[in-house]
Amino acid sequence: MVCPYCNKVETNVIDSRKNSDGHSIRRRRECSKCKIRFTTYEKAEIGLLVQKRSGEIQEFVYEKLYKGVESAFGGLDLNEKQLKTLVDNIHNVIKEQGIKVKSEFIGETVLSHLKEVNKVAYLRFASVYKEFSDASDFEKEVAEL
Ligand SMILES: [Zn+2]
Structure with missing residues (x-):
């Protein structure tokens, strides 16, 4: 020191x-x-922890969230600043949960934000996140928009 x-x-x-x-x-x-x-x-500096569906606990990684959202927007009209703002908004909601957050909560938070911003990105993320078993699930989602 x-x-x-x-x-x-x-x-x-x-x-x-x-x-x-x-x-x-x-x-x-x-x-x-x-x-x-x-x-x-x-x-001690404690980062945010994520509890996965399997019960496994991992450290929250901002870059992973960013990449996930970014890939949902691949080829769509959204500049870097807008993307960063969107990811930060999602991150702020997640942080309000305390030091441990469930991975489902992160997924749902991303989905609700994407739904507001871009329907195509929302469906892309949903198709990965919800691991649709067949096409009918996907069509159901589209019908609900
Ligand atoms: Zn001195």
């Missing part, structure tokens, strides 16, 4: 203690050059 006052690279930890909730550690540090003391906090 660099000294925030003189930028000296070496600072010594003179005291460290857990916060009462146990979720962070507070450290008192002293700069070996200017002798000033300051406090740092150490916290």
Whole structure:
């Protein structure tokens, strides 16, 4: 940890203690050059977790969501900025669920957003996501639009 006052690279930890909730550690540090003391906090960074249908839990990967939505729009009229905004909107809804979200919820959220933006992209995503067993399912979806 660099000294925030003189930028000296070496600072010594003179005291460290857990916060009462146990979720962070507070450290008192002293700069070996200017002798000033300051406090740092150490916290674990938790990413969003996704629970798959199989029960398996994985870390949420934004790029995967982005790619999934992007491929649904392949060849359709949507620029990069619009795509990013759409994916970010979906991501915000997902994040509101807390630290763990079911993969079905992500799928449904993507679907409801795509439905608003572009029907073709919606059907493409739905056909992959819902793993339609035969063409009649697909026709049913189209009829419901
Ligand atoms: Zn210093």
